Structure formats: structure tokens, C-alpha cells
Amino acid sequence: MFQTKLRYGIQEAAVRPLEGDEISTTVGQQIEKMLEKSDDQRLRTQIQRALEDPQSTIEIRSGKRVQTVTPGMPMRELLGADSGELEITVSQPHVGG
Amino acid sequence: MLLAGPTVRRIHREREMGMRQDRELTRPLAPAGARRQRLAARSGRTPSRKKVAENAAFPLDMATVLGLGCDPELAVMEGRVGRICRRLPGVNEPVVALAEKRWPILFSGPFRERLTRSLLPHLSGLRHWAEAQRKARDYADLDGSDLAMMPRDTEGLGPFVHERLIPRLRDAASFDEEEDMVVAESLVDGLLTRLEPEFAFVDGRWYGLVPFCGEPEPRQPEFIVGKNRFLGLRAGSAVDALARYDTVLREVVRAIFPAEGGGWKERGYLYRGKEGAVMRTPAGRYFACLQMPPYVVEGDDRKLYSFEAAEIGIQIVSTDARKGIRPVSVQVLHAYRHMFVSGWGGGNFICMPRFENYYEELSQLPLEEALLRHLESARMTLCAGYTPLSSPAHSIQTLGRPILSEEEAQRRGLPIYRYPFRAKGSAGF
Numbered sequence: 001m002f003q004t005k006l007r008y009g010i011q012e013a014a015v016r017p018l019e020g021d022e023i024s025t026t027v028g029q030q031i032e033k034m035l036e037k038s039d040d041q042r043l044r045t046q047i048q049r050a051l052e053d054p055q056s057t058i059e060i061r062s063g064k065r066v067q068t069v070t071p072g073m074p075m076r077e078l079l080g081a082d083s084g085e086l087e088i089t090v091s092q093p094h095v096g097g
Numbered sequence: 098m099l100l101a102g103p104t105v106r107r108i109h110r111e112r113e114m115g116m117r118q119d120r121e122l123t124r125p126l127a128p129a130g131a132r133r134q135r136l137a138a139r140s141g142r143t144p145s146r147k148k149v150a151e152n153a154a155f156p157l158d159m160a161t162v163l164g165l166g167c168d169p170e171l172a173v174m175e176g177r178v179g180r181i182c183r184r185l186p187g188v189n190e191p192v193v194a195l196a197e198k199r200w201p202i203l204f205s206g207p208f209r210e211r212l213t214r215s216l217l218p219h220l221s222g223l224r225h226w227a228e229a230q231r232k233a234r235d236y237a238d239l240d241g242s243d244l245a246m247m248p249r250d251t252e253g254l255g256p257f258v259h260e261r262l263i264p265r266l267r268d269a270a271s272f273d274e275e276e277d278m279v280v281a282e283s284l285v286d287g288l289l290t291r292l293e294p295e296f297a298f299v300d301g302r303w304y305g306l307v308p309f310c311g312e313p314e315p316r317q318p319e320f321i322v323g324k325n326r327f328l329g330l331r332a333g334s335a336v337d338a339l340a341r342y343d344t345v346l347r348e349v350v351r352a353i354f355p356a357e358g359g360g361w362k363e364r365g366y367l368y369r370g371k372e373g374a375v376m377r378t379p380a381g382r383y384f385a386c387l388q389m390p391p392y393v394v395e396g397d398d399r400k401l402y403s404f405e406a407a408e409i410g411i412q413i414v415s416t417d418a419r420k421g422i423r424p425v426s427v428q429v430l431h432a433y434r435h436m437f438v439s440g441w442g443g444g445n446f447i448c449m450p451r452f453e454n455y456y457e458e459l460s461q462l463p464l465e466e467a468l469l470r471h472l473e474s475a476r477m478t479l480c481a482g483y484t485p486l487s488s489p490a491h492s493i494q495t496l497g498r499p500i501l502s503e504e505e506a507q508r509r510g511l512p513i514y515r516y517p518f519r520a521k522g523s524a525g526f
Contacts, residue, residue, distance in 0.1 A: 009470060064390075091473075097437060097488035
């Protein structure tokens with residue numbers, strides 16, 4: 001069992017458990033499911049807009065491990081242990097210089 | 098309007114040059130003086146100037162720790178703390194018999210819990226006080242040699258850091274709550290071994306209580322809890338007792354914090370969690386900081402460049418978010434080679450251009466939230482800001498960064514931030 005947290009930058013959008021049959025979903029589908037649980041309409045819009053932008057970044061933290069992922073990646077490939085906390089962070093594009 | 102590259106650097110330099118130190122930095126002080134003055138007035142005595150001065154340097158007093166602000170008259174008996182109420186006692190209620198009067202004692206819980214609860218919010222201030230007694234500090238280069246660049250608006254920075262920023266960081270880090278609880282418990286242990294096991298503050302006096310059987314002397318203060326009786330054999334003014342307790346608190350704090358060992362607490366940090374931290378430099382500048390784990394950036398040549406862990410920070414120059422958060426305000430706190438860091442020595446700034454609406458949005462937020470969002474944005478700039486739209490100060494190929502294979506990066510568990518070769522349609526700021 002994984003407790004999954006969705007963030008937009010440092011803002012927490014939703015928290016929900018990842019059910020067993022959801023392991024076969026993709027990152028994008030999982031984020032959509034989590035957005036259904038979010039009460040913050042503004043945050044939902046920002047995340048949905050970020051997901052449409054190919055320059056946005058999605059990071060997944062599990063324990064000390066951080067990975068960058070794409071919406072199409074299967075969740076199964078990202079889950080290391082049998083249980084724990086999973087944090088999905090969606091970030092808008094940031095440019096330096 | 099877009100602020101970018103050399104322009105924002107120039108603006109930043111110009112603004113920085115306008116800043117100077119007008120007055121000495123202040124630290125948040127518990128309102129100890131006023132409370133002590135009230136107690137002193139009640140007992141008909143005035144605390145000496147020396148005592149007040151000593152306590153002014155220390156961020157907490159025992160009146161606060163004991164909760165005398167809420168319960169001005171209290172008794173600590175049999176490990177519990179209770180409030181002495183000025184009303185007639187009920188049947189079988191614990192009482193204090195003082196002169197001809199009897200007042201009930203309303204016990205509210207374990208004394209240990211009250212001490213722990215009182216100490217926890219003040220740990221960062223106490224730690225800072227203990228650290229201020231030591232000289233060794235790292236990151237001194239953040240102060241530079243030109244103290245004229247110290248911010249003008251320093252009033253309120255200390256209270257902001259201790260009362261809002263650190264608690265906000267602590268919200269996001271249960272790990273540190275556990276650590277703080279261990280420290281608070283150590284402080285409580287230290288206090289409980291040094292304070293009298295039973296004592297009371299009542300009627301402007303302090304009483305050390307002693308278990309007693311038999312008939313007390315007439316007019317001897319007597320505290321009765323069920324079948325147990327205690328006599329106030331030792332007595333003194335509340336002010337003197339609190340001054341003695343304050344000394345005990347200082348000694349316990351002094352003993353506990355150095356025992357926590359070296360590492361980050363030796364380096365001027367007021368707080369350091371898993372990611373966020375708050376630092377105070379030797380010259381008194383406050384920084385909100387963020388630790389970044391190692392990562393990999395894909396170059397426009399499709400090679401994977403490895404970057405080591407970094408710590409970035411933003412100086413808190415004002416309690417007004419509009420004054421301190423700018424395109425070039427986040428620094429790498431140590432030497433670091435990166436495309437968006439102008440120089441490679443410690444304390445160089447990250448150039449992170451944003452549209453004006455970005456800063457407008459931040460200015461609407463509580464300052465602690467704005468600082469942390471700007472730091473997160475800086476982190477993402479370092480990790481994922483290398484795009485076709487960016488204008489780096491240095492080419493990624495000239496940094497001398499190790500190049501890893503995809504397999505090696507994955508084996509090391511490093512996140513890879515890809516270069517968006519085919520990305521279109523995003524302004525990217």
C-alpha cells in the first residue's frame with residue numbers, strides 16, 4: 001500500500017492511497033485521479049495546464065529516491081518497495097539566465 | 098515585461114547598493130520584562146536592573162515556561178501542576194490554606210507535559226542563544242566584507258524567522274518534530290532534576306513544599322491534596338524565585354545544546370530539516386535555505402552532466418515580500434559550478450528571470466510561503482531550467498562536470514532532468 005501525495009511546487013494538492021489495481025495505471029492517469037480529490041480548483045487548473053506543457057517537470061519521490069518521469073510512464077516501474085509514501089511533484093517550466 | 102539576464106543582474110546590484118545597516122539586529126524576546134514587573138508589583142518589589150538586563154539577552158524565562166501568564170498562581174505537587182483559584186473550595190478539592198483563607202487547587206495535568214509544551218516552540222531561539230555563545234561559524238563569506246550592504250529593514254526579521262518561517266518548515270518535516278521532541282525532553286529532564294519537586298507561586302510569594310504529617314504551626318501555609326499534606330516551609334518572593342529558576346533554565350540550555358554535537362548546529366543554523374533550513378550569519382543576516390540532492394542535467398548535446406548536492410538560500414531582508422524576492426536574490430551558499438550561477442565562488446546568485454505576474458503572485462502570499470516558493474523555483478531553475486529558451490552565463494560543456502551514462506545515473510539513483518528538444522509553445526518562465 002502506498003500513500004500518494006500530489007504537489008504543485010511546494011503546494012499540496014491531494015493525498016490518497018494508491019490501490020493495488022492502480023499500479024497498472026500511468027503517472028498521468030494517477031495524477032488525474034488525485035486531482036478529482038483536490039478541493040482547490042485553482043491548483044487543479046494549474047496542474048492540468050502544467051501537464052499539457054511538455055516543458056513542465058514531474059518528479060516522483062519515494063523515500064530518498066527522486067526520479068523525473070513523464071505522464072505516460074507506468075506507475076508499476078516507479079514503485080520500489082511494497083509500501084511507503086510516494087510524492088508526485090508537478091512543476092511549471094522554469095528557465096534560467 | 099520580462100526581466101532577464103544582464104538586466105536583472107544590474108537591477109539587483111543597484112538595489113543591493115542602496116541597502117545599508119542602520120541599526121543593530123534584534124532577536125525575538127519573550128515579553129518577560131512586563132510579566133516580571135507585574136509579579137514584582139504584586140509582591141511589592143522591583144527587580145534589579147542587572148537581573149532584567151541578564152534576562153533580556155535570553156529568549157525565554159521561567160515565568161513563560163511555567164505558564165504563569167495563564168495561571169499566575171499555581172502549585173506543582175506530586176508531578177502535577179494546578180492553578181490556585183481565588184474562590185471557596187468544594188468538598189474534597191485539593192486546597193491551599195494560607196493564613197485564614199483556603200483556596201482550591203485545580204490540577205490540569207502532568208507538570209512534565211506543561212514544561213515540554215512550553216519549551217517546544219522556543220527551541221530554535223534557545224538553540225540560537227546557545228550558539229551565539231560560540232565563535233566558530235562556517236558560511237562567513239555570505240557576509241562578505243561590506244557590512245554597508247546589510248538590509249535596512251531588520252526590525253521584525255528575528256520574530257518572523259522564529260515565529261513563522263521555522264514553524265512553517267517544521268510543518269513539512271515530521272522528522273524534525275521528533276528530533277525537537279527529544280531535545281525538549283532533555284531540557285525538561287534537566288529542569289526537573291534542578292527544580293524543587295514540589296513548589297507553589299501564590300500571593301506574590303514562592304513556597305518550596307515539604308511533605309508533612311501532624312499539626313502545622315499557626316499561619317503556616319499548608320497545601321492539601323487528598324490525604325497528602327505539604328507545608329510551605331521554605332518561602333521567598335516570587336521575583337527572586339523566578340530569577341533563580343531563570344538561571345537554572347540558562348544553565349540547562351547551555352548544557353543541553355552543545356551536547357547535541359557538531360555538524361549543522363555549529364554552522365549558524367537556527368533550524369535544519371530534511372530540505373529546508375534557516376541560517377543566521379555571524380553578521381546577523383537571516384537566510385531561508387533549501388538543500389538539493391545530487392541530480393543530472395541533459396545537455397543540448399544529449400550528454401548527461403552530473404551535479405553534486407547544493408544548498409541554496411535567500412537572504413530575508415524585509416518582512417515585506419515585495420522587497421526581498423527578486424529575479425537575482427537566491428544564492429548558492431557555497432562554491433558551485435552551474436550554467437545559471439554567475440561566479441563559481443561561494444555565495445553567488447542564481448539568475449532566474451520571471452514575468453512580473455510571478456512576483457505579483459508571490460507578494461500576495463505570507464512571506465514564509467513566498468520565500469519557500471521562490472526557493473523551490475530556484476531549485477527547479479538549476480535542475481530543469483536548461484532549455485532552448487534559457488540564456489546561461491556559462492555553457493554546460495565548460496563547467497567541467499562529470500558525464501554519466503544513462504545506466505550509471507540510474508544505478509546511482511540520480512534524477513535526470515531532460516533537455517526539451519522538441520518542446521514548443523511554452524513561454525517557459
